[in-house]
Amino acid sequence: MNYHKVQFLTSYGRADQLPPSEKPGGVFAGRSNVGKSSLINRLFQQKGLARVSATPGKTATINFFGTQSLIFADLPGYGYAKVSRGEKLRWAALMEGYFAQDRDIALVLSLMDSRHPPSREDLGMLDFLVDQELPFVVVLTKIDKLSPRQRQERLEAFRRELPFGEELTLLPFSAETGEGREALCEIIDQLEEDILREAAEEGA
Ligand code: GTP
Numbered sequence: 517m518n519y520h521k522v523q524f525l526t527s528y529g530r531a532d533q534l535p536p537s538e539k540p541g542g543v544f545a546g547r548s549n550v551g552k553s554s555l556i557n558r559l560f561q562q563k564g565l566a567r568v569s570a571t572p573g574k575t576a577t578i579n580f581f582g583t584q585s586l587i588f589a590d591l592p593g594y595g596y597a598k599v600s601r602g603e604k605l606r607w608a609a610l611m612e613g614y615f616a617q618d619r620d621i622a623l624v625l626s627l628m629d630s631r632h633p634p635s636r637e638d639l640g641m642l643d644f645l646v647d648q649e650l651p652f653v654v655v656l657t658k659i660d661k662l663s664p665r666q667r668q669e670r671l672e673a674f675r676r677e678l679p680f681g682e683e684l685t686l687l688p689f690s691a692e693t694g695e696g697r698e699a700l701c702e703i704i705d706q707l708e709e710d711i712l713r714e715a716a717e718e719g720a
């Protein structure tokens with residue numbers, strides 16, 4: 517896939533604004549401040565594509581990015597304690613609306629901070645993905661912040677801390693150094709290939 521060609525498309529703050537899903541795609545989900553927007557910028561090698569902030573809760577809308585064949589959604593982060601109740605409700609309605617619509621979700625990238633055990637919300641997200649039978653990979657962000665030894669420990673710990681941990685794809689990633697980008701690109705390229713093949717078969 518030509519990652520440079522990925523463009524920002526639109527952003528939506530309310531579920532009722534969301535257009536029906538037109539193209540299949542990938543979704544980036546994870547708690548606030550985990551590094552979703554940073555990962556998007558690194559993955560697509562465009563610095564200002566998604567807005568990054570040291571203040572959690574930066575992305576408050578669902579932002580869509582895409583190419584001719586694929587669409588990606590940057591979801592607003594969950595689990596940020598300091599937002600108002602009204603804002604939490606808006607977030608919940610937005611997420612529900614997003615997943616409830618008949619979307620062609622080819623892959624969910626579930627981001628978790630590599631330094632910490634998964635939060636309650638992280639585990640809730642995984643439960644939801646398993647329950648909905650959505651394909652997903654777990655991306656362990658900010659891996660550059662760990663020493664080689666800590667890294668080893670945390671990787672082993674995640675296998676125990678996550679349900680079905682032994683069977684999951686865990687992908688260490690750093691937006692800072694670019695580690696993990698190639699592995700992620702391989703997954704996305706495969707996804708695009710499958711989608712294009714399916715589309716061709718349907719058209720034939
Ligand atoms: P919300 O939009 O609030 O949900 O946050 P987000 O998940 O989009 O996080 P964002 O990409 O804005 O990053 C949050 C903070 O973490 C910023 O200060 C980033 O610079 C930092 N950060 C993100 N990824 C990495 C990483 O791989 N390594 C390091 N060292 N810092 C990172």
Ligand code: MG
Pocket residue numbers: 552553554567568574575
């Ligand atoms: Mg963000």
